Amino acid sequence: MFWAIHCLDRPGTAALRAAARPEHSARLRSGTGPRPVFYGPLVADDGTTAIGSLIVVEAGTREEVADWVAGDPFTTEGVWERADINALLPSQNAPVRLTTPAP
Numbered sequence: 001m002f003w004a005i006h007c008l009d010r011p012g013t014a015a016l017r018a019a020a021r022p023e024h025s026a027r028l029r030s031g032t033g034p035r036p037v038f039y040g041p042l043v044a045d046d047g048t049t050a051i052g053s054l055i056v057v058e059a060g061t062r063e064e065v066a067d068w069v070a071g072d073p074f075t076t077e078g079v080w081e082r083a084d085i086n087a088l089l090p091s092q093n094a095p096v097r098l099t100t101p102a103p
Contacts, residue, residue: 001058002037002088002098003065007074008052010081017050020073033068034059037098052080056088056098 009017028036034057042052053074059065065085074080090098 001060002090003034003057003059003062004086004088005055005057005065005069005083006042006052006086007055007069007080007083008042009050009074009079013079014050016077017074017079020077020079023073027072028055033071034065062087 027033028039037056037058039053039055041050042054043049044051057065057068059068062085069075069083069085072080075083
């Protein structure tokens with residue numbers, strides 16, 4: 001199952017985000033926990049100032065995703081003010097198809 005994780009940063013945490021980014025990015029690429037499918041920073045209308053994150057992962061349960069989010073450096077270092085997790089059913093009409101990899 002796919003899950004969308006929509007995170008918004010606490011105001012004034014740009015320096016915390018920058019400091020935690022290397023560990024956050026390494027964790028996304030680590031291959032442990034839910035499988036990241038798509039991710040990137042949410043930015044302000046200026047196109048450069050990070051205000052949060054959007055991550056789509058594949059995982060069995062919402063609890064697995066919630067535990068993974070709770071352990072993310074952006075959570076533990078106080079960057080994210082909130083993280084909403086929702087099940088995602090990809091449209092068969094989408095221009096890009098999300099598929100489950102073969103075992």
